[in-house]
Amino acid sequence: MTRVFMATLATETNTFASFPTDLADFRSRLWAEEGAEAVAPSAGTAPVRHWLKRARALGWEVVEGLHARAAPSGTTTRAAYEFMRDRILADLRAAGPVDAVLLYLHGAMVAEGYDDCESDLVTRIREITGPATRIGVELDLHANLDQPLLDAADVVVMFKAYPHTDYVDRAEDLFRLIERCLAGEIDPVMALFDCRVMGIFPCTRPGPMVEFTQAMFDAEGRDGILSLSLNHGFPWTDVPIAGARMLAVADGDRAVAERAAREFGERFYDCRAEAALPFTPFDAAMAEARIKGDKPLLLADIADQVGSGAPGDTTHVLRALLEAGISNAAVVPLWDPAAVAICFKAGTGARLHMRIGGKHEPFSGPPLDAETEIGLLVRDAEQPQIGGDRTGLGDIAVVHVAGIEVLLTSKRCNIYLPEMFAQFGISIADKQVIAIKNLYKHTDVFAPLVRKQLYVAAPGTSNPNWHELPFRRLARPIWPLDPDPLGRDGRTA
Numbered sequence: 461m462t463r464v465f466m467a468t469l470a471t472e473t474n475t476f477a478s479f480p481t482d483l484a485d486f487r488s489r490l491w492a493e494e495g496a497e498a499v500a501p502s503a504g505t506a507p508v509r510h511w512l513k514r515a516r517a518l519g520w521e522v523v524e525g526l527h528a529r530a531a532p533s534g535t536t537t538r539a540a541y542e543f544m545r546d547r548i549l550a551d552l553r554a555a556g557p558v559d560a561v562l563l564y565l566h567g568a569m570v571a572e573g574y575d576d577c578e579s580d581l582v583t584r585i586r587e588i589t590g591p592a593t594r595i596g597v598e599l600d601l602h603a604n605l606d607q608p609l610l611d612a613a614d615v616v617v618m619f620k621a622y623p624h625t626d627y628v629d630r631a632e633d634l635f636r637l638i639e640r641c642l643a644g645e646i647d648p649v650m651a652l653f654d655c656r657v658m659g660i661f662p663c664t665r666p667g668p669m670v671e672f673t674q675a676m677f678d679a680e681g682r683d684g685i686l687s688l689s690l691n692h693g694f695p696w697t698d699v700p701i702a703g704a705r706m707l708a709v710a711d712g713d714r715a716v717a718e719r720a721a722r723e724f725g726e727r728f729y730d731c732r733a734e735a736a737l738p739f740t741p742f743d744a745a746m747a748e749a750r751i752k753g754d755k756p757l758l759l760a761d762i763a764d765q766v767g768s769g770a771p772g773d774t775t776h777v778l779r780a781l782l783e784a785g786i787s788n789a790a791v792v793p794l795w796d797p798a799a800v801a802i803c804f805k806a807g808t809g810a811r812l813h814m815r816i817g818g819k820h821e822p823f824s825g826p827p828l829d830a831e832t833e834i835g836l837l838v839r840d841a842e843q844p845q846i847g848g849d850r851t852g853l854g855d856i857a858v859v860h861v862a863g864i865e866v867l868l869t870s871k872r873c874n875i876y877l878p879e880m881f882a883q884f885g886i887s888i889a890d891k892q893v894i895a896i897k898n899l900y901k902h903t904d905v906f907a908p909l910v911r912k913q914l915y916v917a918a919p920g921t922s923n924p925n926w927h928e929l930p931f932r933r934l935a936r937p938i939w940p941l942d943p944d945p946l947g948r949d950g951r952t953a
Contacts, residue, residue, distance in 0.1 A: 462642060464515055464560040466508055467525035467548045468492075469581060472602065473570035474696040474769025476929065477534035477921050478821040483543065488871075490529035505529070506849070507564045507598050507631035514635050523558065525551030531872055532769040541571035545581050552588055560594045560638050561585060564631075567603020567618070568694035575699040579608035586612040596638040598631055600624070605691040606701040610650045614641060615709060618689035620673050622663045623901040625846060637686060637709070648686055648709050651717035653725035655704040656938050656945035658695045658926065660737040662900045668731035676724065684716040685709070690728055696768050696922050700935045704728065729946055732939060737900060737915055739924045745916040746780045749893045755911040756891040758902075763920025764823075765897045766872045770921035771795060775817040775828040777895045777918055778866065782830075787863030789893040790886050793853070795820075797870035803834050803857035810834045814859070816866065823921040832859040832866075836885055841869075843883070845876040846905075858884055874898050877905055 468490070471481055490505060508527060515522050525548045530536075552561070563585075569577040582597060589595065594614045599605070601619040610616060617634040619626055640646045663669045676688040687709040693702055706725030710717035728735070739762065740748075749757055764774040772795040781789050796817050806812055811833050818827030836858040842850040854870030865886050875896050881888050888894055888909050896902060899922075903913060917924050926940055937945040944950075 462518070462520040462560070463523065463555070463558045464520050464562060465523050465525060465552055465555050465558045466511055466562045467551065468505065468508055468527035468529060468564045469544055469548060469577075470528075470564065470566040470569065471530040471536060472532035472566050472568045472600070472694060472767075472769060473535055474532060474921060475535055475570055475698045476696055477769045477771070478823075479534045479771065481530050481533045481536040481540065483540045485530040485533065486528045486540070486544065489531055490527060492527040505564075506628050510628050510631045511562050511635055514632070518639075523555040532767055533872075534769060536569060536571040536577070538572035538574070541569075541574060541577055545577070545584070548581065549584055549588060552585060558589065558593055559642055560596065561589060562634070562638065563595070563597045565597055565599055567599035567605060567691070568697055570697060570699060576604065576606055576608065576701060578603070579606060579612065582609055582612040594638050594641045596634045598627070598634050599691075601690065601692045602694040603691050604694055604697055604699060604701045604703075605652065605705050605707065607652060610652060614638070615648050615687070616650060616689070616707060617687055618691055618707065620663065620676060620689065622661070622692065623904065633687060646686060647712040649712060649714045649717050650707065650709050651714060651721040653706040653721035655706060655725045655729050657704040657729060657732050658693055658702065658938055659732070659940065660695065660899065660924070661692050661735045662737055662903070664904055665737065667734055669735045672728060672731065672735070675727075679720065684711050684713050685720055686711055688720065688724060690724070695926065696929075698931050698933050700933055702934055703938050726946070726948065729948060739917040740914040742776070742780070742916060742918045745914045746784060748912070748914060749781065749786060750784055752892055753911040755909065756888060756894045758906055758910040758913040759893060759895040760899065760902065760913060760915045761895060761897045761918050761920070762899050762915050762924050763918050763922045765874060765899050765922060766795070767874045767899055767901065768922035770897075771820040771824055772872045772897050773817045773820050773824050774918070774920050775826070776920070777916070778817070778861070778864065779828055781864060781893060781895070782862055786893055788891055789895065790865040790867075790881065790888070790891055791895045792867040792875065792881060792886060793856075793869045793873055793897065794866055795872045796868050797854070800855050800857045800868050800870045803859065803868065804837055804855065806834055808834055808837055816861070816868070821921065823919070830861045832861050834859055835865070838884065841884075843873070843876060843880045851876070856884065858886065875902050878909055
């Protein structure tokens with residue numbers, strides 16, 4: 461009988477964030493030790509659930525290790541990473557001989573003393589299993605990918621979509637490749653091409669990424685290519701391996717993999733400027749916010765969005781709306797557990813002078829002191845995600861500040877769907893401005909509801925003005941900090 465071991469260890473590390481990630485952060489998001497039934501429903505565990513379903517349908521024996529996931533934030537403590545890593549390794553040893561290992565990792569996890577946690581973990585797993593066991597790894601496309609991981613694994617597959625809507629589809633791709641490996645049908649080899657690029661490159665925005673992503677799909681299964689993945693990289697991680705890389709998996713022929721990685725990597729490099737998400741300066745965004753339209757303007761506060769590891773508690777946009785005299789607006793969400801606790805003490809309908817936001821790290825400040833009215837309180841709130849999963853918000857309080865509705869949460873969170881507004885009594889249609897703390901994942905689902913969406917470079921931990929970030933360890937040259945690292949811009953077609 462085929463035996464397969466499965467485990468999860470995932471977080472996305474913003475090395476510019478000053479607050480560390482510890483075991484409590486993993487335990488509060490996802491911590492499961494007793495199999496899939498114990499895993500709380502979330503997008504992060506959907507790949508594992510899919511693998512379990514597929515393996516059991518084939519009659520395979522499944523042994524699970526630790527499943528742990530934390531929200532993006534600062535560097536993971538050494539003690540936390542080593543505890544979780546060693547727990548997974550112990551689980552694997554206890555499982556005995558296995559034919560395959562399937563791992564759901566993020567790819568941009570940094571811990572004290574470890575620039576590349578994923579490579580460290582998978583290398584140690586390979587030392588336990590020996591060369592015969594097939595190891596498959598699924599990664600987020602915002603990973604920091606390097607050769608040691610490829611040396612330790614048999615197959616690495618990454619998301620192709622940003623926004624991330626395809627993690628289950630890519631889980632299926634990985635499972636099928638590992639299944640074919642075990643059947644002796646393929647012998648995968650991998651190659652990596654360093655694109656010397658960093659940034660944010662949405663795959664649904666009109667432009668070259670739509671065609672590029674389709675070209676990857678079209679090439680798979682042809683001319684010896686098994687899988688193609690563009691690793692976009694995570695631009696707020698200051699480590700030498702950060703940046704975009706092209707990954708190709710071929711059947712037994714390394715030259716085929718290397719040629720495909722280079723060809724697709726250079727193709728991405730050539731369209732990098734057009735593919736990059738444009739950011740709007742803060743002052744320009746606020747000038748646009750003063751314009752009234754038939755639908756609201758959406759301001760996405762990129763620099764303080766939780767999905768990049770920022771705290772989610774800055775008040776720059778809220779303060780600017782107040783100073784502009786814009787009262788018909790909503791700010792959703794803003795992380796402030798202390799303010800939420802005060803609201804619950806005061807009760808619905810209470811009016812009080814409150815200090816909002818700006819509390820959790822140097823980039824957070826300043827806080828906003830304002831007269832507030834408490835409109836709604838909900839314990840243990842949740843919000844829906846694409847695909848039917850739900851994620852916890854903790855306790856929430858909706859407060860009114862000079863007419864602006866502000867949704868305060870006790871847990872850090874992004875917005876996934878517009879329903880998050882409606883479920884807490886906040887209307888979108890009648891607003892002049894809605895401000896959220898997201899990067900891009902909201903774009904497609906909010907498009908019918910707003911007149912325009914701006915990706916705002918407000919002050920914050922995840923500043924999208926790359927030249928302003930204090931990079932010290934990032935390998936140079938790299939675009940856009942350097943104009944043409946691969947020397948291709950002046951070539952003739």
